[in-house]
Amino acid sequence: MRTIRSRLIAIGGLLVLAVWQLIPTNVTQRVRDPATGRMKDTTIRRVPINLGLDLQGGIHLALEVDQSKGPVPDCADAIQRAEKVVRTRIDEFGTSEPVVQIQGRCRLIVELAGEKDPARAKSIIQRTAFLEFRITDMKNLFRDALPEIDKALRRAGVTVAGQGAAAASVTQLFGTDTGKAKGKAPKGKAAAKDTTDLNAPGALSSLLFQGQLPGEYLVPEEQVPVAESLLARPDVQRLIPRGIELRWGTEVLSRAGRSYRTLYAVEDRPIITGEYLQDAKATRDPLTNQSVVNFVLSRRGGRIFERETGRHVNDYMAIILDGRVQGQPPVIKSQIGQRGQIELGAKPLQDAQDLALVLKAGALPAPLTIIEERTIGPSLGQDSIRDGIRAGVVGVALVVLIMVGYYRLSGVLSVAALALYVVFTLAGLAGFGFTLTLPGLAGLVLSVGIAVDANVLIFERIREELQHGKLVRTAVDEGFKHAMSAIIDSNVSTALTAFILYLVGTGPVQGFAITLIIGIAASMITAIFVVRTFYMIWLDRRPDMATLSV
């Protein structure tokens, strides 16, 4: 009785653990907003099983550094820079869970689920990276122009959507030293007097919060698409002061429970571009223990940089890769020549390494070539899921029919164990974060057929023992005992084959191998342990049972 209870607790525990893995959780996804076509973060509830590209549709690309125009000495380094570049561009794709990973030494895998336009995706990925340094809007020209922009927007009939609490002018969010902001606010309102609505807050300025340094603004994450569409309007573009351009940052800051995207007003002319950059390295300053990035410019670049930085001491310099400001712009402390250093303060070394990669990416030595491309239309993926599930249901139904028809009550036990088996396998896929692919789905269906093998072995053994005239209880014990070596040897050898398949195979084959391995583990647990427990309970209830329904 005691053992039954502890066995039941173990099974219950496993089941709770498995169901826990499968409970729909909140997953943050970047999805394309159908209204604006822009990317935004949304939180959705779904069962946390990742579907492969072949099931949800999308693009799979394998890229290598182009070596056709002379060999690239260090392709591992080159591919790391390329990865950084592709990652910064990934937002342009409108993909929910983009995959960018380095495979082997110098191959890059990019997977974009749901993307339908391969030509566009390829052109974005293969574009050469462009790095530039620009001084931020130190004179706050953009902020001064905001009232005019708001006025123009109001004239055009653009009103603020649900931003009641926001003030009419750029609000200070963190109380940092940007004193001029407050002074400008009344002026903005006064200028708005000739329009119909006196008290309406500015359509654009209500979205912007002053950041910590001149030219830095924070936009609430959910308002980013609105701000983007406002800024893209021609009448707004006209009013942005001459010599100033706006660039979004890559960083998402969270303050007081809300997340903000950074927006920078920068000078339209870069003080230097990536072509002059020769090297960048992340280190930790041994004296101050701060993360720093050291960079080296070419000789000509050094001369340009020396002249420009001399003019801009104490100004902030935005590092812009492919049109996006990377990290927070550092301040120029003194004139810099050929060698410079960017201090990141107390930030982790990882950040410094990322920045060094950004700087090096700007000088990407060779373009990427696509060596493999697969595009799967979303409708095909849905068809595959539907067909796969239909085949799975029919297959499982047949297995249930055969097992219950042949082994009757014992068959029912094995079917109950089979239900657990399916839950465990899916939980294994979810828990380890593996991706379910079409071959994986086939592997799952197939493994249901194989999973009953252990039960069949045990039941046949029990039948034999009963035939030899053993008592029910002894027959069950002996049946399990004798079937064990066959079950273990056969499953281990299959698992070994699947493991090799996983090691050697790629993409879809790996997905199949993973499902098979998890399936084998789950089937051994359910057949040996769970069914045994069911039998123990059964025999415990009916100790005097003379015949067994097997």
Add this chain to the structure above:
Amino acid sequence: MIRLFANANYDFIKWRRWAYGLTAAIIIPGFALFLVRGLNYSIEFTGGTLIQVQTAEPVGPERIRSALDAAGIRDAEIQQFGAANEYVIRARLGRADAVVEGSTETTAAAVDSALARALGASPDHYKILRTEAVGPKVGRELQGKAFLAIFFSFIVTLVYLAIRFEWRFGLAAVLATAHDILSTIAFIRYLDLEVSLVVVGAVLTMVGYSLNDTIIIFDRVRENLRKFRRQNLYEILNLSINETLPRSVLTHGTTMATTIALVLLAGEVLRPFALVMTFAIFTGTFSSIYIAAPLLMYIEKRWPGEDARGARALRPAGSVPLTPPPSSGGSEARSKAAV
């Protein structure tokens, strides 16, 4: 209670020569065909371009062929795929050609524009469901990897079985599995199935499945060798196969049910995989009984083990009762009596 093949007592081993003949009749022509014409490799292996299109109406492969011809795409192969209005266009890279990486994508774009010209550009006329473009380098790598996978799985199995059983069992099991690979290649050749990565996966699964089945029988042989000291290997093998027969029928029945469900219902992409798996179950079962077991007998005869029982006789002993009659004494008592 339904009982299939309970207390069966067939002389399986006696029919081994017929079985050899049968399997040779399947493998040899198929393999000859394979050597002459090779296999229908997917573009994953050869490199090349695959495009699956869905047209508004079933236009027929000829219409697509003429559209491609007009655009100067000559070596493409066009096939109806699943539904009547879905087609797959394949342009494989020639093996010998030195092909520049990236040319496969150009082909994909060329096919798209050729179709647009012939069928009309809007998505109402045709829709591209799937594109695959694989450069020659990736294809070459994959071929090597598939071979490696099979090779390593054999080594690992040999080692595992040598540890758990003994090397004679391991060798017999691996040889039987090698037979299964040959017969599956013949099967793939007969049906002219496209060998994609997933089909290679099916072949490798078959390796696991067939080994699994052989091991179940060998496990029984191992046990019976200990239990019945007087019988020779011929009898032990027959006894073991007969004793595991109900299990074989049940397990293969259920597995076959799932693979046939996959063949019929899981769609065109998975069909080659499911067909190969269905055949694999058949050949795996066959080889466990008719290849692995007799091979074990020959190996024992050639290189006798400790008790040299394999060498004793290759024919049935005749009068000795093989299956212990139902008795209350249990098998342990019975086996002691046999000693």
